Amino acid sequence: MTTPRERLHDHLQAFCDDTEAFIAGAVDGPLAGLTFAAKDIFDVAGYVTGGGNPDWKATHPAATRTAWAVQVLVDAGATMVGKTITDEITRGILGENPHDGTPINPRAPGRVPGGSSSGSAAAVAGGLVDFALGSDTGGSVRVPASFCGLYGLRPTHGRMPLDGLLMQAPSYDTIGWFARDATLFARVGAVLLQSQVVPARPARLVIAEDTFELADAAVAQALRPWVERLAACIGSSTTVRLAPEGLAAWSEQQQVLQGCEAWDTARDWIDQVNPRFSFEVTERYLQARAFTAADIAAAQARRDAIRQRLDTLLADGAVLCLPTTPFPALRRGERLSLRREPRARISMLTCLGGTTGRPQITLPLAEVDGLPVGLSLLGARGADEVLLALARELSVPSP
């Protein structure tokens, strides 16, 4: 039997090579004829979900049911051709996995693919599949989409059933997906959201000035024309400073709250198995274990204030515009001490989606020195379709 890597000519090391999971799509349906991949945190009946960690895989039984999201896509006609590499237990944002290998970023070889949905992003960017499922807890769809030059959505939290998903932090976990073009991206979205994507425009564009200041100057500059085009398209825009306290303070509360939830999710398994993790992953779990009740209370208060602030700023159904990541993909294999600051800076942008539960789409609109970087739109809770429609409209070349 051929491995998924052989079958798909996977030169990107995007697919897990130790599972034969494959499900032929239904004969007809809105996605008939398309192929997709699923991050190896989605259950497929009969296979062990690996979660990017050999000890997770060795200590869990084969799934008895297929994850809701996979099944709904298969029922819509798409064929699931394999499982893709993920950061260990989704605990990473760069896409480097020492156990299973780090997928190649086809748009930036030598750079990380972004994570944790690294293999899904690489597989789509490299044309191995038409689209792919990922998940986004703290940025795991948005970051690889930005780094690999793809469309990616973190949907409204709670919008889709998470049955059959390896969970990290339930208050933050979402299912997302990737595609190379906005039209297909919206077609997949219609199936996953069980909805329709009809042309729609938000009331107003709100440009978060401090998020652009946080980005590298070259990134802000590369995104600027697209912000202007968006503003023109929507017809109304304002510029604001989001975080008087600074975006660092905004992201810290999510490090605390998401971290504590992730620790709660994993602690019993860790205690039982003493699993192997890369140093950085254990470090993050232990950091969370050390948070005090006072840390948590302060983080909760900050989270509530951020939610309130965004609710006020976007009360009229406006969408917020920000860089998806402050820079394009980092180099692979960077030292831990040189990764800390960039990782923190990424979180200052990605925390907006996780903290508010609002949908966020990233659009592969810009490049810096040939490296992709995404522009994000954060919408109204439940109005994921508006973001998909807007992306599709923007992708049509302007007259």
Next chain:
Amino acid sequence: MTTPRERLHDHLQAFCDDTEAFIAGAVDGPLAGLTFAAKDIFDVAGYVTGGGNPDWKATHPAATRTAWAVQVLVDAGATMVGKTITDEITRGILGENPHDGTPINPRAPGRVPGGSSSGSAAAVAGGLVDFALGSDTGGSVRVPASFCGLYGLRPTHGRMPLDGLLMQAPSYDTIGWFARDATLFARVGAVLLQSQVVPARPARLVIAEDTFELADAAVAQALRPWVERLAACIGSSTTVRLAPEGLAAWSEQQQVLQGCEAWDTARDWIDQVNPRFSFEVTERYLQARAFTAADIAAAQARRDAIRQRLDTLLADGAVLCLPTTPFPALRRGERLSLRREPRARISMLTCLGGTTGRPQITLPLAEVDGLPVGLSLLGARGADEVLLALARELSVPSP
């Protein structure tokens, strides 16, 4: 080419299966005709020293020289037949290695072999070799010797050159060895210590009452007749309470000081490689990273006091008698939360050797429910030979 496991019929998983390191012994010499194994932290020219961790192995070149201790044994006629499994980077006391596998304890299958010199102890206990080299920083020879029913020595700190050894914490690192009988144990010792082991008796036996109280009652009871026999053999004995502050306070200072040294040794490599460790190993590194200057100063003061206390108690060249471990080998695969207390209790005994730099021999004299447990003698600095001679004398059946 056969692997060491095939060649030696290694049913114990004691040998590393990924190195062919083998050095025929000199034709004659005091150890001619004997075979030995070396823990995979000893360099053998032409091979990468694995250190029990795949990322260590992958990021280090082949050794260009053979470790001093290996060479001196080979020159004395012994043949090195292979490298043995070690806890990752010697950071463990139980002998469980998730990467390379956990050696079987031939004297207690289903129980851990003890570590970090796990494979060396298992190979000797299982009769695969005549003797084996290990290392002892915090107990890594003494504990597996106790758990596997072997003679083992932690020599006087600084007594042997450590060239070609993967270091953990230089103020504590020593080379040790294992054998099944006291006569061979002393023969090997004469070569490694470059000395002679002539009959000798210490001035007095000092029985450390609180160390026996720390042990399981069954262990204390099983060792008692041997303590009495030792006392009779030496001809003079006294009973003392070592640690008015409690042995927990005594061992904590070594956790701090050894931990900080181990972190200093590894930190740059960790920063560069982000290596995979079992959760517990990273936890220990991070615990050390968090110690403050005040923690360190307090630990140093305590260390000095312990050294002074032992120097006073043993001023006449007396040897201190204590259980090597408070209990026989633990079950394999125990939960982290259930290992913490036993690990801490082991340290309360093993810290005496590391803290004072004195030589400590463990003698495989007792059993509890069929499981071996060792009796230890802590001697005078530089008088390692006295311990070897005493062990040899005791092992002769009494008339």
